[in-house]
Ligand SMILES: Nc1ncnc2c1ncn2[C@@H]1O[C@H](COP(=O)(O)OP(=O)(O)O)[C@@H](O)[C@H]1O
């Protein structure tokens with residue numbers, strides 16, 4: 001059996017936005033986090049607790065104020081991390097077609113046009129966008145747009161996928177099918193995923209491990225919870241409900 | 257039974273078609289012109305020709321100046337000056353707007369200056385520009401460059417500042433360098449704003465050139481309007497006004513058409 005390797009290790013991470021050195025207010029404080037390679041990890045917490053801030057730190061978009069972050073990838077890419085933003089409208093490039101959006105990173109890396117096309121096509125198929133390649137994002141539904149975002153990130157072949165409430169704005173039915181699709185893609189591609197959500201049900205449908213965050217300020221990961229259910233997960237089983245109750249109990253313990 | 261139904265449906269379609277035709281006529285804007293012409297005609301009946309020439313007298317005046325080609329030469333002059341100044345203005349203002357928009361330091365330094373200078377109208381500079389650049393074409397072209405500069409710069413700047421942070425971050429995380437981000441994200445995102453700025457600048461260009469031609473030119477529509485007063489040719493002034501409107505209208509239409517055709521993916525025209 002191969003040894004399990006860690007992909008992301010954060011030790012004693014803290015973040016403060018204000019410059020006032022004397023009395024800094026911490027958004028995050030004392031965050032410890034270890035994520036294994038290939039793991040589907042959920043960051044679960046109430047709105048405003050600092051989930052996006054933490055994910056942006058892991059992405060390298062924000063700097064830690066204190067602590068130590070280690071990203072382990074064998075990736076030849078710049079940093080091996082892909083980010084799927086909450087709002088596809090603000091993240092996608094509306095002047096590029098679906099195909100061109102997906103090939104953007106490859107174009108930046110000067111991958112030849114032919115190869116670019118082939119890779120884009122592969123991810124169009126993988127994310128279920130066949131037939132939409134020539135459309136512009138504005139002409140797609142919310143779910144389709146998030147598929148484009150996912151495909152665009154995957155085309156760069158990152159080892160780690162960071163996703164910030166990507167299905168938060170979708171209707172319940174689209175959301176369910178996107179969750180199933182994401183599980184399928186994750187199992188096909190073996191990515192390490194950190195998925196942010198404030199929805200307990202979504203956390204249990206998707207994750208192998210759930211990191212539960214406390215309310216801010218100075219929020220941190222108070223508990224981690226392993227979900228031992230097999231994929232695909234059935235919401236109607238007693239085991240699922242049992243999980244749900246237990247995760248909910250963690251929240252109640254911290255008065256959320 | 258069935259026949260009656262079909263007949264009813266038929267009458268309905270003709271009514272709808274008629275309504276569509278009326279709608280199309282209203283949307284074409286012809287009605288507005290008819291109203292203006294009628295009001296103008298009526299007003300001129302209560303006035304002298306030298307004070308307010310009728311539409312017909314204006315038309316006659318137009319034939320008069322156009323018959324020996326003078327009108328077209330003047331139009332050519334004014335149009336060429338506007339085109340040269342506006343293009344040059346665009347060429348200078350867009351990079352400046354991009355620079356100010358992308359660089360916080362430069363923005364901090366230049367923004368107060370821009371917000372001071374932009375309130376000085378181009379016409380206030382005519383004499384100075386003549387002093388600096390002579391009474392030839394240069395001073396006029398530069399005046400238009402000045403007239404277009406701020407509106408295009410400020411629009412470009414606004415476009416750059418309105419780009420969502422997510423777009424910039426996603427470009428970066430997909431491996432784009434700073435220059436690539438500028439070229440492939442910042443500029444495309446700012447295109448609709450630049451386009452709007454360029455359109456607004458056309459109006460400023462015409463204002464500036466007419467002023468300049470009135471003060472210092474021997475040809476052009478501004479010169480024609482200013483000169484007409486010497487001969488009490490009020491109809492020529494009206495010809496000038498009509499021609500100015502026409503030139504601006506055509507330029508705007510052409511530009512919009514070009515934008516719709518070649519910049520469709522940037523949604524420059526909604
Ligand atoms: N750039 C920033 N400057 C100042 N405060 C910020 C900034 N970004 C986030 N915050 C604050 O940090 C806290 C956590 O925000 P966020 O990470 O977006 O929460 P979540 O994603 O869990 O809803 C909030 O109180 C928010 O106001």
Ligand SMILES: [Mg+2]
Pocket residue numbers: 051052053164
């Ligand atoms: Mg958030």
